[in-house]
Amino acid sequence: MANIPNFIEGTAFGILNDFLSGFRSDDGYAQPNRYEVVIVAPPKLGATNENFLSGAERLADIDRINLRAQSIIMPGRAMNTIEDNNIYGPNREIVDGIVYADEIEVQFQSSSDLRERQFFQDWQSLMFNEQTWNMQYYSNYTAEMEIYILDKQDTRRYGVKLWEVYPKTVNPVPLSYGQNDELLITEIGFTFRYWTNLDQSKNPQKSFRDKALLTLINSGERNLTRNIPSVLNKLGRSL
Numbered sequence: 001m002a003n004i005p006n007f008i009e010g011t012a013f014g015i016l017n018d019f020l021s022g023f024r025s026d027d028g029y030a031q032p033n034r035y036e037v038v039i040v041a042p043p044k045l046g047a048t049n050e051n052f053l054s055g056a057e058r059l060a061d062i063d064r065i066n067l068r069a070q071s072i073i074m075p076g077r078a079m080n081t082i083e084d085n086n087i088y089g090p091n092r093e094i095v096d097g098i099v100y101a102d103e104i105e106v107q108f109q110s111s112s113d114l115r116e117r118q119f120f121q122d123w124q125s126l127m128f129n130e131q132t133w134n135m136q137y138y139s140n141y142t143a144e145m146e147i148y149i150l151d152k153q154d155t156r157r158y159g160v161k162l163w164e165v166y167p168k169t170v171n172p173v174p175l176s177y178g179q180n181d182e183l184l185i186t187e188i189g190f191t192f193r194y195w196t197n198l199d200q201s202k203n204p205q206k207s208f209r210d211k212a213l214l215t216l217i218n219s220g221e222r223n224l225t226r227n228i229p230s231v232l233n234k235l236g237r238s239l
Contacts, residue, residue, distance in 0.1 A: 030149050036156070037069040037106070038146040039165075045123055065116050068109040070185070074147060075162065075195050076101045103168065103191045110173075110184040117186045120167040127166070141166050145190065146198065159198035165190055 041062055080097035108116045126141035128134065142164040149158040169189030 028151075030151075030157070034150040034152070034154075035072065036146075036148040036150055037066050037072055038148075039066055040144045040146075041119075041123065042126060042141055042143045042166075044126055044140050061115070061119070065108060065119055068111075068116060069106055070109050071107045072147060073101075073104040073106075074149075075104050075160065075192070077195070098194075100192070100194050102193070103189055104162075106188050106190060108186045108188065110186045114184075114186070117170060117173075120170050120186075120188050123167050124170065138164075145192070148198075160195045161198050162190075162192040162195045164193035166192075 039062060078099045078101075079095045080099050081093040082096050084092050084094045110116055123141065127136055129136065143166065145162040145165045147160050147162070148156045151157050167188050168191040171187040171189065173184060173186065175184075
């Protein structure tokens with residue numbers, strides 16, 4: 001006769017009724033087709049381009065573009081590890097850094113005048129001078145992006161904010177006579193530095209003093225970098 005293993009818990013934890021009730025509760029399951037994208041464009045976008053909307057019209061146009069995001073990748077995060085061999089017994093891995101998925105793809109449904117594509121091309125125009133080919137300041141073209149997971153009542157249940165975002169790639173668009181029943185898709189590759197959780201309980205608000213100090217530090221770093229000759233910047237990156 002076979003011996004029955006003796007576990008701490010004698011009965012199964014998951015009960016079918018409890019499992020099924022999860023589908024009917026507000027804390028059920030997240031669905032990949034219920035999401036919201038909020039792109040915040042750089043303030044300088046539209047200020048120097050006479051062909052693009054500005055002010056309230058520009059903000060309304062951004063909202064329309066956000067609604068046309070038909071697919072997006074929720075960014076990930078990984079811990080970079082190295083082996084710790086200075087121990088007895090089996091080796092172990094320890095964390096020595098953080099790695100973010102620093103690029104995501106977003107697909108936008110295109111309007112008849114490809115206004116969505118033009119929007120991101122104008123954004124890229126903030127990154128370089130088309131006459132001199134000189135690169136522009138990083139702070140001039142980076143912005144933020146927010147991604148939310150919604151429940152069936154369209155309530156935001158989870159959200160992340162991507163920092164220092166800009167459209168790195170405006171992907172080519174394939175055209176074909178055989179695609180008469182399909183929408184033209186504008187695919188944009190965004191790069192970013194890192195992301196944070198938007199749940200305020202996970203990220204307590206900083207005091208006014210802390211925010212002011214952080215602003216001064218960031219401003220000082222930007223001014224210091226701006227005053228360094230471009231030759232020295234290139235030399236530093238090559239070392």
